[in-house]
Amino acid sequence: MHRIPMEVSVVLGILVSDLSKDPWKGKVITFSERPKLQSVKGETLKKKTNLVRNMQCGMNIDFEKVSDLMLKVALEGKLKPEQIIKRLFMFSDMEFDRASTSLWETDYQDIVNKFTEKGYGEAITQIVFWID
Template structure:
């Protein structure tokens, strides 16, 4: 680039952040070759980098001068890369889009919610639960990434949600569709800036007992687990470390979703933490006292 040799740039080797930052320059100085590269990506004949970008950074680029063309391709690459590592089978997300989420948190909530819906399998693929005291299962509308984001942002919201009603809604849909145990929701992601006890209208242990009873009475042995994803800085511990059926995570990274790609194991805050630090990259660490 510095030598103005635009006609020899290998676009398939351009890093994800560089592609995001310099795509307008590529279009300005090498429009024909760059458009040819993008068309190849669309047809699956070339790949565009996306690994270093966070989901909300990609959707923020939809407002760029290229009309979001590069962002859409990077989003699809991100979805494909995560899907190749496993499926978030039978998962749903609750996205908090209330006024308190203004700024980065609402962008992260929408982006991660869309990502979960894209990674899920039928019959839950492309659907979200509204963050509301009267939660509804809604199909994300739109035929492109931008219109889907607008659809999520327009969903009904309240300052907290009733988790018993959330699970009642899941049961209602499952019984109407006569879903088998394998098709039932296994995990529910809640993307919000609120603490767990603030987001719930009731005590979780009381809720969990009632939810378990309702599912068992309806013929389902397993109760969906909740992954509460806090999108604000917090030092609070809203649920006990061994609280059954709940995982607590925080941050903006899509890589955290990889913790939940494989089924199995006991889900609670401690188990989630242990899984997060069980990778090969941690084996070389030595703890000294």
């Protein structure tokens, strides 16, 4: 990632995380083959930024795995549908690669099916991209 777009991406991610409600507040999901929900703790923006910069990340993202992770958090936390993230913001300076061998429509339908099966059909998350 180039320095300025990376810094902007990290800070925007922290901002959205700080503005979120529990259990998502203060957390980010890393870019990775195996995405993780990680806490962003620190008293200052600089400390939070350094923490995020040092998280183990990959160079791709699998939205179905991200959705699986969000569903797991919802089920384990016994969240109500209205507590599910309404919009997942993805900030990046990278182009997309194919994290899946399926078409996006197929992946999206799989996500919808999983959420519906677990009682979260009306809580499907929108994905918002900011790409430099």
